[in-house]
Amino acid sequence: MLNLAVFGSGSGSNYQAIAEAIAAGRLNARVACVISDVKEAYILERARKFGHPAIYLDCAPFKTKLDGEAEARAIEIIKQHGGDIIALAGFMRIVKSGLLNAFAGRIINIHPSLLPAFPGLEAGRQAIEAGVKETGCTVHFVDGGIDSGPIICQRKVPVLPGDTEETLMNRIHEQEHLAYPEALQKIAEG
Numbered sequence: 001m002l003n004l005a006v007f008g009s010g011s012g013s014n015y016q017a018i019a020e021a022i023a024a025g026r027l028n029a030r031v032a033c034v035i036s037d038v039k040e041a042y043i044l045e046r047a048r049k050f051g052h053p054a055i056y057l058d059c060a061p062f063k064t065k066l067d068g069e070a071e072a073r074a075i076e077i078i079k080q081h082g083g084d085i086i087a088l089a090g091f092m093r094i095v096k097s098g099l100l101n102a103f104a105g106r107i108i109n110i111h112p113s114l115l116p117a118f119p120g121l122e123a124g125r126q127a128i129e130a131g132v133k134e135t136g137c138t139v140h141f142v143d144g145g146i147d148s149g150p151i152i153c154q155r156k157v158p159v160l161p162g163d164t165e166e167t168l169m170n171r172i173h174e175q176e177h178l179a180y181p182e183a184l185q186k187i188a189e190g
């Protein structure tokens with residue numbers, strides 16, 4: 001069984017999909033804790049509703065990375081709660097070597113494109129601007145790069161004529177909510 005420490009900065013719909021897959025018996029895992037760098041993030045609210053430990057982590061003085069004291073605190077919190085796999089789910093910070101080394105090969109991320117295409121921010125907008133007919137989402141292991149690291153699974157989504165960033169991202173999100181639990185179950189099965 002996987003003991004998941006879920007990290008997110010925003011809505012937490014992927015966390016919710018993971019929690020629902022566990023409740024439905026489709027994913028052999030337990031949510032050890034949910035950590036957010038944003039105090040008011042809806043992911044923490046969702047976690048409280050599920051009865052999972054919901055923890056706000058102040059990441060100051062850094063704005064775009066998890067480093068220094070906050071990184072050390074994150075490692076401590078995860079260990080206290082018995083977490084052994086980190087699932088990044090909309091966590092808007094770069095994870096650095098302290099966490100990468102403490103959880104080597106055990107940090108997973110989801111990204112809204114078919115990587116290696118369109119890494120970084122606004123992947124939906126990037127896909128529309130590039131004029132591709134197809135995009136999707138990718139669940140992958142995290143290494144030192146941005147949205148790089150070995151791919152665990154991908155799901156495809158068509159880009160339709162007239163798509164806005166919003167309509168496309170909605171379609172991608174639906175697939176993300178299937179892909180993340182599937183990828184984690186793959187890991188749970190070894």
Ligand code: GRF
Pocket residue numbers: 008009010011012013014015089090091110111112173176
């Ligand atoms: C998802 O699109 C994910 O691919 C990206 O951030 C978004 C998080 O959405 N990394 P949510 O907070 O899970 O709803």
